[in-house]
Amino acid sequence: MRRFGGVAVLAGVDLxxxxxxxxxxxxxxxxxxxxxxxxxxxxxxxxxxxxxxxxVDAGLRTAETLRRVGYVGHESACYxxxxxxxxxxxxxxLYDVPNAAARVAELLSWAxxxxxxxxxxxxxxxxxxxxxxxxxxxxxxxDLLILDEPFSGLDPAAQTALDDRLxxxxxxxxxxxxxxxxxxxxxxxxxxxxxLHGGRIVWNGAGAADPVVLARTYDDVTRGRA
Amino acid sequence: xxxxxxxxxxxxxxEWRTKESLSSLIVLGVLLLVALTVAYxxxxxxxxxxxxxxxxxxxxxxxxxxxxxxxxxxRENDCLAGLLGAPIDPASIFAGKLAANLVLLxxxxxxVVPLVGLFLHxxxxxxxxxxxxxxxxxxxxxxxxxxxxxxxxxxxxxxxxLLPVLLLPLLVPLLIGAVKATEHVLAxxxxxxxDALGVLAAFDVIFTVAGWLLFTYVVRD
Numbered sequence: 284m285r286r287f288g289g290v291a292v293l294a295g296v297d298l299x300x301x302x303x304x305x306x307x308x309x310x311x312x313x314x315x316x317x318x319x320x321x322x323x324x325x326x327x328x329x330x331x332x333x334x335x336x337x338x339v340d341a342g343l344r345t346a347e348t349l350r351r352v353g354y355v356g357h358e359s360a361c362y363x364x365x366x367x368x369x370x371x372x373x374x375x376x377l378y379d380v381p382n383a384a385a386r387v388a389e390l391l392s393w394a395x396x397x398x399x400x401x402x403x404x405x406x407x408x409x410x411x412x413x414x415x416x417x418x419x420x421x422x423x424x425x426d427l428l429i430l431d432e433p434f435s436g437l438d439p440a441a442q443t444a445l446d447d448r449l450x451x452x453x454x455x456x457x458x459x460x461x462x463x464x465x466x467x468x469x470x471x472x473x474x475x476x477x478x479l480h481g482g483r484i485v486w487n488g489a490g491a492a493d494p495v496v497l498a499r500t501y502d503d504v505t506r507g508r509a
Numbered sequence: 510x511x512x513x514x515x516x517x518x519x520x521x522x523x524e525w526r527t528k529e530s531l532s533s534l535i536v537l538g539v540l541l542l543v544a545l546t547v548a549y550x551x552x553x554x555x556x557x558x559x560x561x562x563x564x565x566x567x568x569x570x571x572x573x574x575x576x577x578x579x580x581x582x583x584r585e586n587d588c589l590a591g592l593l594g595a596p597i598d599p600a601s602i603f604a605g606k607l608a609a610n611l612v613l614l615x616x617x618x619x620x621v622v623p624l625v626g627l628f629l630h631x632x633x634x635x636x637x638x639x640x641x642x643x644x645x646x647x648x649x650x651x652x653x654x655x656x657x658x659x660x661x662x663x664x665x666x667x668x669x670x671l672l673p674v675l676l677l678p679l680l681v682p683l684l685i686g687a688v689k690a691t692e693h694v695l696a697x698x699x700x701x702x703x704d705a706l707g708v709l710a711a712f713d714v715i716f717t718v719a720g721w722l723l724f725t726y727v728v729r730d
Contacts, residue, residue, distance in 0.1 A: 326590050328729070346596035360591030362582065364523045376515045377595040403526075404586075412586075419591070 285318050285330050285482075292318045293329075294482045300460055302426070305453045307469040308462040309486075309501050310479035316462040317357065319479065320431045323460060324354035336427065350378060353425035355433055359416035363405035367396050367415050370404060371422060378423035390418035393448065395441065409436040417445065421452075428452065430461035434468060446472060466498045512597035516605025521612060523582060530578045531616055538571045538621040546628045556629040561691035564625050565684055568618065569651065569677075575613050576655040577672055579606060580663040593728060603656060603724035607717075610652040618644055631695065639699035640691065646709035647687040650716055654679060657720040660727045683712045 285293040293315045300306050310316045321327040322334060325341050325348075334341040336348050361370040368387060375383035391400045394414035404412060413436040420428060428449075434442050449459055449472055463469045470476070478486035478501055486500055524530055545566065551559045583589040592602050622640070626633040633640060655676055662672040686708030693702035 324590075324594055326593060346598075349594065349596035352594065354590075354594050356587060356590060358587035358590075360588050360594075361586055362519065362523060362588055363585055364527050364582075365519070369522070373515060373519050374591065374595065377512055377592070377597055379596075 285315075285322055285327060291330075292482050293322070296332075296479075296482070296484055298477065298484065298487075300427070300458045302458050303453060303456045304474045305449060305459040305461070305472050306475045306477055307473040308460060308477050308479060309464070309466060309469070309497075310462070314479040315482040316479055317431055318482075320354070320429050320460065320462060321356070323427075324352060324356075324429050325349065326354070326356075350423060351426040352429065353420035353423065353427070354429045354431075355413075355416045355420045356431050359404070359412045359419070361404045361412065361415050361419060364403055366401050366403055367391060367407070367411075368400040370415065371419060374419050375422055380423050386422060390422060393444065394418040395444070410438055410441060413437055414441055421448070424457075426457055428457060428459045428461075430459065432463055433461055434463055434465055442468065466501050470497045510601065510604070512595070512601040513604035513608065516592070516602060517608040517612075520579065520582065520605065520609035524609075524613065530575045530613055533578070534571045534575045534613065534617040535620050537574060538567050538617055539624060541567045541570060542621065542624055542628055551629055553630065556631050557695060558692070560625055560629050560631045560633075560695060561688045563629065564622070564691060565647070565687050567621060567625070568614070568647070569680065569684065571617055571621070572610075572614055572651055572655060573673055573676065575617065576610050576652065576659050577662065577668065579610055579613070579656075580659045584663055589728065599725040599728055600721045602728065603660075603720050606660075607652055607656045607720065610656055611648055614648045614652060615644075618648075633695070636694050636698065639694035639702065642699060643687060643690045643694055643702065643706070643709070646690075646706060646713055647683065650683045650709060650712040651680065653713065653716040653720045654683075657716070657724060657727060660724060682708060686712065 285291070296319060308316050308319065318327065322329055325344050328342065337351060339345060339348050341348060365373065368391060371387040371390060372383060375387055380386050391397055394417065396411060396414060396418070399407065399411060404415065407415065413433070417433060420430070433445060437445060446468070453459055453474070461469070476486065476488045476497055477484055488500070542563065545563045549559055583592065593599065622633060625631070658672055658675045662668040662675065665671050686705045690702040690705035690709060693705060
């Protein structure tokens with residue numbers, strides 16, 4: 284349960300995510316997806332109920348737990364007056380990433396930002412900032428990756444690169460929870476699909492879903508037909 | 510401590526690159542000095558007594574601006590979420606921001622203090638050692654309290670108003686101590702400022718420890 288000013292934005296959400304799962308969170312605007320993801324990332328505390336990450340009470344926010352979580356929100360969390368490389372190097376220091384320089388270079392390359400690495404983030408396009416944010420979240424190879432609309436702002440090539448990366452991470456045993464409105468893109472990635480409506484889970488479909496069935500289900504629950 | 514140093518380096522790098530805070534502080538400091546000097550029109554007899562309150566009034570108002578800007582950096586692009594999600598003690602964010610604010614205040618004062626001497630015709634050079642001690646103690650207490658409250662204010666819409674409203678009443682003991690200590694140092698040297706320095710040191714300890722302990726609760730939801 285999570286309330287804002289007495290209004291319940293999340294209510295009775297019961298969700299567990301296992302290693303190697305890629306859970307796609309769908310829902311209309313205001314369904315509570317971002318709130319749920321921020322709660323998972325320990326940036327918001329649940330007003331009621333508990334959150335456990337890796338078997339530990341997430342409210343304790345131990346360094347060991349936080350080190351295993353990566354989060355991308357609606358904003359990049361990158362400093363506009365630092366370059367892309369400086370931002371990643373700064374976060375690599377906070378996460379104590381081994382061989383930080385090589386890891387930063389690898390992720391800048393994956394994000395297609397090699398050429399822009401020495402430019403301040405302020406001059407990056409929306410898509411470049413999103414790619415940098417994704418690189419930042421993956422820097423420390425988190426066991427749980429939480430992504431709030433990760434495809435937004437990305438061009439088709441970057442979306443495909445992200446698909447490939449997420450599938451590789453999922454196969455390697457990382458748990459991923461992402462929200463999106465792009466049902467067709469999300470369906471092939473998902474091991475499970477969760478539809479959130481009015482702050483409640485109204486659909487929790489195990490296994491990879493058929494995009495057509497998923498789109499129809501999503502449409503039905505968000506329009507109140509299911 | 511490593512995280513605090515990383516945050517300090519990051520803040521100084523941003524400031525070095527943009528020079529936004531320091532240039533604003535210096536311009537505001539000089540304008541305040543000019544306004545106060547013109548308003549009081551000091552005579553050679555009154556200048557020495559006027560210098561301490563003018564100094565500290567200038568530091569407080571310019572410092573408020575600088576420290577507020579220091580937290581706006583974390584607000585842009587939701588960078589604070591990036592820090593809070595990292596496996597670091599939130600108290601180290603406080604320590605890093607506090608250290609960056611102290612550097613900023615010292616840099617501003619390096620410009621403004623000589624100008625106070627110039628505008629008010631007060632020989633500050635003769636008391637420079639003692640004055641530096643008072644400034645260091647005053648800066649620490651001010652920056653500790655302002656850093657803590659800036660973290661609260663930056664999350665609100667009325668942040669520009671809220672920070673001075675929250676902060677200024679709590680700064681009164683520090684201001685009285687700092688002005689008294691400066692007066693004593695300028696008139697008779699550091700040894701004469703013992704009591705006032707004690708007030709500053711107590712303020713520093715209380716609010717640095719309070720900031721360290723409370724910052725976690727202030728920045729978290």
